[in-house]
Amino acid sequence: MASTLDDRELWDPTAQAVPRDELHRIAEAGLRAEWKRVWDIPILFYRDRFDAAGFGPDEMPPLDEIPRTTKDDLRRNEAELPPFGSHRSVGIDQAARIGVTTGTTGKPWMIFYSRADIDRMIEMQFQHTWRTELREGDRFAHSWPGGLYPSAVLGGRHLLQLGILEIPCGPPFSEAQAAEHVALWNLLGIDALMTTASQLQIYDRAATSIGLDLAEILDGCVLVFVEASCQFEGPRRRVEEAYGVRIHNLSGAAEIPGFVTSDCRYHTGLHAPGGNYRVQVCDPLTGREVADGQRGSLVMSIWGMDAFYLRYDLEDIVVASSGDCPCGQTGPRYTLIGRGADQATVAGKMILPLDVQLALDPLGGPEFVLSAGAHDTLRLRVETEGAGDEYRDAVSHALGVAVEVEPIAPGTLPRSTFKPRRIVAS
Numbered sequence: 001m002a003s004t005l006d007d008r009e010l011w012d013p014t015a016q017a018v019p020r021d022e023l024h025r026i027a028e029a030g031l032r033a034e035w036k037r038v039w040d041i042p043i044l045f046y047r048d049r050f051d052a053a054g055f056g057p058d059e060m061p062p063l064d065e066i067p068r069t070t071k072d073d074l075r076r077n078e079a080e081l082p083p084f085g086s087h088r089s090v091g092i093d094q095a096a097r098i099g100v101t102t103g104t105t106g107k108p109w110m111i112f113y114s115r116a117d118i119d120r121m122i123e124m125q126f127q128h129t130w131r132t133e134l135r136e137g138d139r140f141a142h143s144w145p146g147g148l149y150p151s152a153v154l155g156g157r158h159l160l161q162l163g164i165l166e167i168p169c170g171p172p173f174s175e176a177q178a179a180e181h182v183a184l185w186n187l188l189g190i191d192a193l194m195t196t197a198s199q200l201q202i203y204d205r206a207a208t209s210i211g212l213d214l215a216e217i218l219d220g221c222v223l224v225f226v227e228a229s230c231q232f233e234g235p236r237r238r239v240e241e242a243y244g245v246r247i248h249n250l251s252g253a254a255e256i257p258g259f260v261t262s263d264c265r266y267h268t269g270l271h272a273p274g275g276n277y278r279v280q281v282c283d284p285l286t287g288r289e290v291a292d293g294q295r296g297s298l299v300m301s302i303w304g305m306d307a308f309y310l311r312y313d314l315e316d317i318v319v320a321s322s323g324d325c326p327c328g329q330t331g332p333r334y335t336l337i338g339r340g341a342d343q344a345t346v347a348g349k350m351i352l353p354l355d356v357q358l359a360l361d362p363l364g365g366p367e368f369v370l371s372a373g374a375h376d377t378l379r380l381r382v383e384t385e386g387a388g389d390e391y392r393d394a395v396s397h398a399l400g401v402a403v404e405v406e407p408i409a410p411g412t413l414p415r416s417t418f419k420p421r422r423i424v425a426s
């Protein structure tokens with residue numbers, strides 16, 4: 001039986017339901033302290049950058065005027081000053097743990113975590129884990145990479161402390177391995193699974209191949225899911241009904257320590273931990289915050305942690321959520337639309353793979369890729385037995401651009417064992 005304490009909506013209401021204006025004041029004070037650290041430590045990369053923009057240690061300019069930094073800027077800094085650059089506030093000597101991103105773009109990237117930041121990250125994981133309805137005694141399987149992968153850095157300590165049984169399977173690199181995972185879940189009985197959409201497809205096939213039904217194994221489970229389309233009601237309900245699960249969407253940014261976002265049972269956008277992170281949605285060109293409801297680049301500033309990120313542009317395209325969430329958590333929320341690098345421009349319009357995916361979803365969600373770059377016509381390859389006219393018409397109608405569909409045989413497009421990439425060079 002769940003106790004009253006187990007029924008509470010937020011893990012820590014005193015930290016998560018801070019009134020907006022108070023949260024704003026906390027953020028302002030926190031960010032001013034970060035600003036001073038640039039000169040106090042000093043963090044030479046940022047000091048030189050802010051000095052060059054005409055700013056000094058005594059007064060922090062309005063956030064929108066602070067130059068943004070991208071991962072490419074940090075990579076250049078490391079190329080000039082190998083091996084770790086001059087941008088880090090936590091160096092190898094202060095590191096209690098390290099993580100390395102596999103990255104969907106570019107080369108591997110190293111992250112150093114201080115001991116104090118690890119403790120703060122565990123607290124953020126408590127908030128997120130609670131939000132996704134995992135409770136003491138639950139059996140929680142997941143298909144995340146281990147080893148050096150950043151999400152492995154906590155070593156499951158937060159789950160141990162919450163009394164949740166972790167079943168860390170790792171990604172299903174082959175169908176045989178996927179079948180082993182499914183058989184294990186069937187044997188143990190699980191309450192929650194964290195996986196990506198492409199992994200779920202692999203598991204579904206693997207289960208069938210050994211005479212099991214994945215929907216039966218997952219029935220009643222929480223599915224902590226990495227699949228941007230499931231932030232939207234139609235696709236989410238389709239997956240929830242197919243497997244008998246309750247979905248909580250998951251996102252984050254591996255290179256920013258502790259930055260984990262997930263939606264609550266009200267699905268009003270991904271909740272970011274408000275106590276240490278200021279989230280801005282900015283025009284990718286000017287760096288200024290866009291109007292409510294507009295798409296923009298996710299720009300992060302964090303305070304109160306040893307790691308330093310001020311106006312860090314993740315180059316993810318997001319839309320901020322407005323209004324209060326019934327769960328009571330204040331702080332930023334947003335919907336993730338895709339990677340800025342993954343956009344195609346069609347007749348002057350920015351189009352991301354998710355736009356196409358959502359348009360195709362009511363037609364059964366066939367696998368597809370779109371051509372990157374700027375074109376007059378949106379070029380798609382779609383897996384279909386037919387000519388693909390219905391897909392062409394649906395996408396054209398939804399996005400308001402001309403569409404060309406090249407039909408290809410089902411099963412032709414590469415399947416990812418972690419996250420799919422649905423855009424190719426034209």
Ligand SMILES: [Zn+2]
Pocket residue numbers: 263264265266267268271325326327328329
């Ligand atoms: Zn909520």
